[in-house]
Amino acid sequence: MQAMNSEELLAFLAAVGHAQRIRIITELAGGPLYVSELARRLGVSRPLLYMHLERLEKAGLVIGRLELSDDGKALKYFELAPFDVQLNVDTILAAARLGGADAPPDGTGEAGKHSPKGTPQ
Amino acid sequence: MQAMNSEELLAFLAAVGHAQRIRIITELAGGPLYVSELARRLGVSRPLLYMHLERLEKAGLVIGRLELSDDGKALKYFELAPFDVQLNVDTILAAARLGGADAPPDGTGEAGKHSPKGTPQ
DNA sequence: TTCACCTGTCAGTCTCAACTTACACATGAA
DNA sequence: TTCATGTGTAAGTTGAGACTGACAGGTGAA
Numbered sequence: 001m002q003a004m005n006s007e008e009l010l011a012f013l014a015a016v017g018h019a020q021r022i023r024i025i026t027e028l029a030g031g032p033l034y035v036s037e038l039a040r041r042l043g044v045s046r047p048l049l050y051m052h053l054e055r056l057e058k059a060g061l062v063i064g065r066l067e068l069s070d071d072g073k074a075l076k077y078f079e080l081a082p083f084d085v086q087l088n089v090d091t092i093l094a095a096a097r098l099g100g101a102d103a104p105p106d107g108t109g110e111a112g113k114h115s116p117k118g119t120p121q
Numbered sequence: 122m123q124a125m126n127s128e129e130l131l132a133f134l135a136a137v138g139h140a141q142r143i144r145i146i147t148e149l150a151g152g153p154l155y156v157s158e159l160a161r162r163l164g165v166s167r168p169l170l171y172m173h174l175e176r177l178e179k180a181g182l183v184i185g186r187l188e189l190s191d192d193g194k195a196l197k198y199f200e201l202a203p204f205d206v207q208l209n210v211d212t213i214l215a216a217a218r219l220g221g222a223d224a225p226p227d228g229t230g231e232a233g234k235h236s237p238k239g240t241p242q
Numbered sequence: 243t244t245c246a247c248c249t250g251t252c253a254g255t256c257t258c259a260a261c262t263t264a265c266a267c268a269t270g271a272a
Numbered sequence: 273t274t275c276a277t278g279t280g281t282a283a284g285t286t287g288a289g290a291c292t293g294a295c296a297g298g299t300g301a302a
Contacts (some may be wrong), residue, residue: 010140016208017134020260022127026217029210036278048261050280055259066279073269073278080210087137088205089150096147141290157248169291171250176289187249194248194299 005098015059126219136180
């Protein structure tokens with residue numbers, strides 16, 4: 001979970017930055033749940049929940065596994081993946097330096113320019 | 122920057138979770154810049170940049186101030202606000218507990234339920 | 243007066259994520 | 273066979289955010 005590039009960081013932030021998905025995380029914090037049960041608890045349609053879970057899984061926030069219940073039914077369980085991300089200027093800059101989708105094509109982003117008053121150009 | 126509720130956390134995450142705004146943060150990390158100059162550096166239209174900056178400001182990530190340059194021109198400078206957010210299951214749960222826009226109407230979200238195999242209902 | 247800067251905002255278009263409805267397909271139990 | 277349960281996906285609609293272009297205003301300098 002350390003040193004993600006800007007692409008991964010973006011996926012992570014976009015995944016967590018949504019009310020429904022925060023609720024999913026909150027619910028899964030109590031332990032693994034299968035999709036239909038989770039949908040019932042949240043009052044959300046199953047296809048919609050699938051989309052959110054897919055997004056969370058791609059971002060590495062949840063892990064899904066197909067499990068066979070005692071009575072032979074296939075249940076898709078999801079559980080929280082451990083994650084811990086520090087978010088400040090330094091970590092964002094570090095991610096940007098690692099490149100990724102949104103990295104500027106040219107290295108025009110040197111730090112330390114500070115020109116709050118001098119005529120810029 | 123500590124103990125934000127789910128609403129604030131969501132605003133923060135949604136603000137940072139966007140490629141363009143990550144680039145804005147990256148650029149502002151080098152020091153304050155006024156809008157037109159920033160727009161030029163990023164190759165972004167000014168109205169669009171305004172929207173992003175507005176969003177970042179509402180989330181408390183940047184601070185804008187109108188400044189008068191030496192030759193009497195009004196320049197709108199933006200600079201990074203200090204921020205440091207830890208993102209893991211605990212901090213998200215803590216934010217959810219503080220309530221906010223996405224908080225569930227009923228307190229159905231107690232942790233510690235763990236029913237991965239027992240018949241849920 | 244005109245030019246080259248700047249701020250600020252409005253009215254659009256467009257794209258994509260979010261969301262709904264509906265289907266096909268399994269299983270075990272009545 | 274039918275019902276209630278589950279998975280998985282393929283349509284569609286919709287709504288919000290992202291983005292563009294054009295405007296109105298201000299300044300100082302040529």
